[in-house]
Amino acid sequence: MVRQALPEVLEKFQPDLLIYNAGSDPYVHDPLASFRLTMTDLAERDLMVVTLARQRRIPVAMVLSSQES
Helix, strand or coil, X not given: CHHHHHHHHHHHHCCCCEEEEECCCCECCXXXXXXXXXXXXXXXXXXXXXXXXXXXXXXXXXXXXXXXX
């Protein structure tokens, strides 16, 4: 979904800054997950977001989320 939507959103809104909350909710072992992404999937998602922003020269502020045990 991100791969399809993000380029269009960046083009439409042309932000000066992208604040990216790299959440772990979709991680396969997260009890609330519905997407069931692996660690590799999450890393690919993060790389894609940062790459798309860099291609457009949009600075990225990235916040990592964590799950409490």
